[in-house]
Amino acid sequence: MAQRIIYWFRNDLRLRDNEALFSAVASASEVIPVYVFDPRQFEKTKLGFRRTGAMRGQFLIQSIVDLRNRLREKGGDLLIRIGDPEKIIAQLAEDFNAEYVYTSKEIAPEETRIESSLSKKLKTVNIDIKLFWMDTLMHATALPFSIAKLPANFSAFNDSIKGSFQVKEPFAEPEKIKLPDEYEAGPVPILAQLGIDPNELDGRETRNVSLGGESVALNVLTNYVTDYLKAGKTYETTDPLTDTRLSDWLSLGCISPRYIYNEVTKSHADAYQDHAMVANLISRDYFHWTLLRYGPRLFKPSGIKHNFLQRWQNDNALYEQWTNGETTDPTVNQLMTQLKATGFLTSAERTTYANHLVNDLGINWTWGAMYFESHLMDYEVSVNWGRWNNIAGVGEVE
CATH class of the missing domain: 1.10.579.10 (DNA Cyclobutane Dipyrimidine Photolyase, subunit A, domain 3)
Structure with a gap:
């Protein structure tokens, strides 16, 4: 067992069904959870607006606050920093004499460049990085074809996976997280520290704006299952993943697609073929595989x-x-x-x-x-x- 692992949270801001965090806790005496606010995500585009607007920024901050609170309930904490993740994570790993960095695997070009840069920095100090793919229902290795032979449209993709479609059970939350004796958690930033004027939130309809965090996400899913699935009602849309707004929390990994699938299928016998929520999750998978297959062409x-x-x-x-x-x-x-x-x-x-x-x-x-x-x-x-x-x-x- 390792003495110490740095766990770098990315778009997986949850404890439930977080395979990478679960594995880190099982593999080390001490785990140091870290989240880094990357200023590059808040820069202005060539068209004059920020890549991440004020509402998305606030939603992210709320999600980080909830994550920190949930980690503290487990005896842990969340170290929060602002800067380039590839530099900060590497420095923290060296400062804490960590043996590994565990984190989720991303597939977009910018995120993979950051992973590669971090890996190179860690190698110079003899620290290994372990990446976990956990943002789709199935792992790429479970698909009945290679990504290079991804079907050309969703209908063909859906038909091709029917015979092999299996979703693993979600991982449980870690029971306890042990930190080193000395660490500096750092404050949660406010919008202004991310370069966003809080006045940009003026005029938003507060009652119709989602609150960030895993705790809220789990409640929304529970209400959906109780109010619609168990009550035998039909949600009047072909895209309940978006229209229930569960996709808000899914986008930051406050809830996992596998956990949503698990809760839906427990309540709906014909889930694979007939349930729109499952169809939406499979469609989301296809978009992920499309990005993995075509990379920069998508943009x-x-x-x-x-x-x-x-x-x-x-x-x-x-x-x-x-x-x-x-x-x-x-x-x-x-x-x-x-x-x-x-x-x-x-x-x-x-x-x-x-x-x-x-x-x-x-x-x-x-x-x-x-x-x-x-x-x-x-x-x-x-x-x-x-x-x-x-x-x-x-x-x-x-």
Whole structure:
């Protein structure tokens, strides 16, 4: 057994069904949980708005507060820092004489670059990093094909996994977390410390904005199961994952897809084929595998299809009409107002809003994807950019 492991929280801000944390606690006498606020996530884009808007920033802060409280209930704590994670984690591992760094595996290009940089820094001081894939229902190695042979659309993907679809039981919460005797936990930052003016939150509809944290996520799922599944009611949407707003907490890993699946299937006998929530989770998996398969192509105007014939306008005036809710379409304008006030649009509303930018105005779809990244509370890189690829006609092959 190792003496000490640094556990680096990323988009897995939970204790329940956190395989990497569970393994760290089982593998070391002492575990030091760390979260690093990365200023690069709050920088302004070339279009003038922040990558992470004020509401998303506040949601993240709330989630970190909840995570720290839950860790303290287990005898642990959460060390909080601000800066480049690859530098800070490496330094902490060296300062605490850790033998390993455990963390979740990410697949987006920027996150994998950070992982690679951290790994190189750790090697110079003879510390190993162990990465855990835990953001989908199934592991990539459990798929009946290699990622290089990923089916070209979701329907084909769904058909191909039916015979091998198995989801493992969720991991339990660690019973106890032991810290070193001396450590400095650090304060939870406020928005201003992340470069965000708190006044940007003015005008939001507080009652319709989600509160961050695993504790809230578990309650929302329990209410969904009790009020709908066990009561035999139908949630009137084809995308309950988004429209119940469970996707808000899923985006930061405050709850795991596997845990949602487990709770739904315990309450619904025909879950795999017939339950929309499970279908949504499988669709989310497909977006993740698409990002893993195509990488940077997902973020280019030509999309994963490499459609270089489709031309997009980079018209700032038209784009600002869309972002300011000043188009000729009152429905689209109302949706913009709603997005800015709540950080939320239903799945159908997102399609309506995005279609107007792409198919009515002909504006570069990547601009819309960046705007959603800043404002949607449930932003996930693979899901957001995958959906925009499809709306722009540069995504799935029919």
